[in-house]
Amino acid sequence: MDALEFAPVEQMTERLALLTLEEGQDLSGLLLAVAQEGGPVSAETDRLAREIAGRILSEN
Template sequence: MDGFEDMDLDEIEFAPVEGAGERLALLTLEEAHNLLDWLREVAAGNGPDASVAGRWAREVAARIPSRD
């Protein structure tokens, strides 16, 4: 295994977390298109994240109006 089998989670001091998370504001149309451009650029490459970026590019493109 990974060597943490005997670790007791009750003995770990976790960082405090606020109870209620704050939602991010919605993207503007321009920000959404900038994000889409970036995702398409990553998807066009040969990096390890290209296929994931391509999937997200398709998801974002399906939800925003075209620039035209």
């Protein structure tokens, strides 16, 4: 499978639309803000934020 192919999905399942660059950056920033607040999910939120940030272009 190359980079443009997707794994097969059941016909009844709909894929979510891909995020735009701006949406990815916004989501990454929101996750980082939540992670900095602490709480029971902050470690997982921080991990997700870093994973997303590594896959999108920086704003600079």
